[in-house]
Amino acid sequence: MQSSHPPHPVALITGGAKRVGAVIAHTLHDAGYDLVLHCRHSVAEADSLASELSAKRANSALVLQADLADMQALPALIDTAVSHYGRLDALINNASAFYPTPLGTATTAQWNELFASNAQAPFFLAQAALPVLRASRGAIVNLVDIYAERALAQHPIYVMAKAALTAMTRTLALDLGPDVRVNGVAPGAVMWPSDGKPYADQEAMLSRTPLKRAGAPEDVASTVLWLLRDAPFVTGQIIRVDGGRSVSI
Incomplete structure (x- = not known):
């Protein structure tokens, strides 16, 4: 453990190795x-990213591996982070399982996996982090989804899990104020799923979006940074970063 608190604020990002999580990591790291x-x-991806970041600023990234469905692992993530850095200023619940579960074929294992990453782990990580976040007057940002409030065909369990995370965002904002702010970011089309689903016709979807284009992961990451650093009077909100799609869906 370091002998004194570092001058830099510390953020824990779940699912921080790839895709949007990695872009959030770069953005927050660049911001100090x-x-x-x-x-x-x-x-391997997490270690590579941590090495890249630590080459820019020594000892500025720590990799922790855990299955978020393992309830014992959640307090340990927080404890290890705090033991290493001596503080925690932000929790970004980014990790998310996503796949279809059509009614008639859905299993208990699918329910447990989708709720574990999208609702259960964010809640119990927030609970474990609460003392240190209160001490730092920190913030929580949850990556939610427009489909928490709108239906997505063939994905009922995912939609329910994200709806739970959205409700949690608002409830914890009420319960943790004034010391800890809690907000959510609902991305639109900023990075397509690697399998191209669930949108068979991506261009048709974008044509119905007011800005008529996809966004970028950086749009999400800059919003996360804004909520953490530049929005001291914002809590309990879901910020939709979707090119206006939520008003036209």
């Missing part, structure tokens, strides 16, 4: 945050 990068399977 030291990072705890959680991963499940993507240890």
